[in-house]
Amino acid sequence: MELSDWELVRKCQEGESEAFQELVARYHRKVFLVVVGILNHREDAMEVAQETFFRAYKNIKGFKGGAAFYTWLYRIAVNLSIDFQRRQKRSATEYRETMDDLTDKGEGTELANDPYVDLQSKELGERLLAAINELTPDHKAVIVMRAVEGLSYKDMGRILGCSEGTVMSRLHYARKKLQEKLAPFI
């Protein structure tokens, strides 16, 4: 029977490192998704995602279970990503991942075999990533968490330490910006 997050956390707090490994296995992909969405750089995202789990491990004894484990974990991930990005201040071009790797593989996307559709999707993907990259870290965070994880406004508010109203307003603003940039393509 699969243990719940909280049960695994309790085992971690009692010193069972295998339980932490199980938590990493459960959430590493999701955390990476959120981080790479904010940083838009695969290697940096890998570093930050691993650092997220390291910080979680170091502080797991302080986790009392008041909120869901993933909310706590995402909070660490988002804060580290935003701090990382503020520290780096890299240019948009330097951040851009080689989209060829992504779209050539066609993984996770519903690319048809039609070359015209492929080209369109590739172009949309590139423009979408470029448009996301122009958002502020706070706006990126809500866009990514909502799009990828489908998190509720309440959970996002907990993760970002702001109200649901602020989450709603950030999402509205960020989507509007993306719509403006991508209007001809969507």
Place this chain on the structure above:
Amino acid sequence: MMMDCENVRKSLGAFLDEELNRSEAERIRMHAQGCPSCLAEKEQLERLQASLKSVLEGRASGVAFGPFWDGVRRRILEKKPWTARLWDWLRPALYPERLAWAIPVAIVLLLGIVSLEQFLPGWRGGSNRGNTTAVDSIDGHGFNVAVFRESKTKTTVIWLYENQEEEDESAAEPASPDTSF
């Protein structure tokens, strides 16, 4: 109608995210059914959301657990020097956005210290500020009375003098070094 469209568009995102209450959601749904431009906006938002999900999820491809866990484990086993740990702890507080807080905090602290000086004179024991000197001038029945007090030597001098020509005010200055007391 125009204003209503504007309000509806503001709530379209929350509507698609199913974050509105039932009556608000129904209001948006009804409006979008009868308003082609809001309906188009809603559909565009839906396409944007689908594209975002598809593109972002594609980025997590190839994140294998093995190498990821190795990276986490290496960090756990790695012993950082205390200076690195201190720097990690201090670094977030030194970002320019957070340093901006330091300026108003410094001003408030400075004002607090100045105010303390006013409300608690002599709180910085041993300084010259504890040595208060005061000169009061009182007009009593045709005579001028000046009272000079100095707390350091606990000296009080009362000086009575006749009302002289007003233009000779400097002569009546009790704190003047030329005075005879």
